[in-house]
Amino acid sequence: MVTQLESSLMPRTAIVADTDPARLSNTSAVLAGAGFSVTEAADHKSLTALLDAHNPSLVVVDRSLAGPQVAAPLLVLIDLADGLDSEGARYMGMADYIAKPVCPQELVHRAETLIRRAAQRNEARESAERLRGRLRSVSAAVRATQDPQLISEHLVNGFGETFGADRVLFATFDDNRVPRITAQWHRANLLPIPDAGGTRTCGLSSGQPALGGR
Template identity: 30%
Template structure:
């Protein structure tokens, strides 16, 4: 007997029932399970009871906005988050990424685009599931260690909690430590060619990585090459 894999569960959080219905329909059409929550407090309860694989989270909601929900989810773990925002303001977008969101979409949006971004994030999280055929030794470079099976990042033996996208960026740089990746190359490798993400979003993820590693002594974990892009910092290879 062949067992079919369970569909990935997506929690849609928005106070607008029309938007929820639109996204739930698109997600189910794509073969995903969709769960709804009408505000931030309801969303936290659903996460506890249903353990979704990803959260689509509106920013501007009553009772508890999406930014606060993101803070609480990030304090509890690394559940992937895709922000929805009606604010066409780069500061809000960057703030969302710095809080730990994996991606964002600005309203009005195409349901097809949202589903595409959800699928891209789920593909990156697939490495979390145990699989013998994907089993590889942890990637180590000096004080930095990245375990692809447990999705665990460490610096000098101390664990660093990373989002899916942050882990993906750091893994990319560590796999080829001498290579400088442009922002476009980073976007293409994470999402595929032609994916609509701004350079500012990549910069926000890198800034967040530097802050997390910097708090435990991992300064300059990522090096900026002016006018080119990013590479793994030289200190990552320094065991001294």
């Protein structure tokens, strides 16, 4: 999760595009005053060129220039009298809009909110990818052996580390068709559960990192 401090330390850049010179200057000045590094565009051609050359934290455009697809959060300046239907908003890829004339405090608030939400979404995607990678490692380790005891140890180690558990216990049910297999994993600062069904302690509890460690 992205903290408030981490968010405040992130470099913030913005592309501002507007065909109205005065409004373009005012919008840019407000964002620059809030700590943004701002680049301006006054028409579609210059906006497209800037989008091709830069990877901004935020794009602020007048509705008249909206259209090019952007990876960054898109904040559109609109006239409320013109209206804005949901289909048009989706077509533009708009993340949010703000009514003209723009209130400086509202502009800064919406800009910072959009950037913070984008950072949180990126962190969530990266976290999900890390989780998938760790689970793939567990799966590969399990497939690499046919020893039931080793398989159980790979499982408890892998799940314990991947999900940040305090403890993971594994035991087969009493059944004459399968061998009795037990294993447990716990955080390094915890003691193993004594005689937890005869479980074998493995992984970080014995000082050995699971699946190559961290």
